[in-house]
Amino acid sequence: MTLTNHLRQATSGKPDSLVVFLHGYGADGKDLLELSDILKQGLPNTLFISPDAPNSCTLNPIGYEWFPIPRMDGSSLKEAAIGRDKSAIIFNKFLDKILTETGIPAERTFLMGFSQGCMMSLHIAPRRIKMLAGVIGMSGMLIEPERLLNETLQRPPVLLVHGDEDDVVPFDEMGKANDALINSGFEVLTLRSKGTSHGIAQDGLNAAAKFIKNNL
DSSP, X not given: OOOOEXXXXXXXXXXOEEEEEEOOTTBOHHHHHTTHHHHGGGOTTEEEEEEOOSEEOSSOTTSEESSOOHHHHOOOHHHHHHHHHHHHHHHHHHHHHHHHHHOOOGGGEEEEEXXXXXXXXXXXXXXXXXXXXXXXXXXXXXXXXXXXXXXXXXXXXXXXXXXXXXXXXXXHHHHHHHHHHHHTTOOEEEEEETTOOSSOOHHHHHHHHHHHHHTO
């Protein structure tokens, strides 16, 4: 299966690094791609890519989902896990294809996920064979943290950003993810986005831009 892809070319026309966005439940790739208009100001050689998740969203048929969410759409935990694992396989094939086509190495590639896209990013990056440059997880959570230690192949640096007024994914999920990642040997930075609900504020974007620059 090929994911529908949205992109913003590097401002310089000579990309040597890559940011791949993973959108949230019910959205699409175009939703997060708009963030590149801010991030690219300090990253002229960075290509930005944002695929649509592989499945139509149960609750929003015009949007997409990486996997079903039981408390929202009535699916089972087993169905959610199967959906996540299938999407991870599809995304990894997609990413491998992009890296081959662009010639950009994994060590100069970042995953930046929001909400369900954050969950996917934190699930995928540690299990890839080649280490990525970093993961930026916003307003999400770490799925099944108890599996992380035994299944980790690589430990890219991680930035976690979460609004302290998030009413969709509780703010304390950032602390839980931080603890599990650190206990598994990851280098983690966190940002409490004050007064922010389930979204991405300017302080989060600033932190993301700085994180990317520091890890290139």
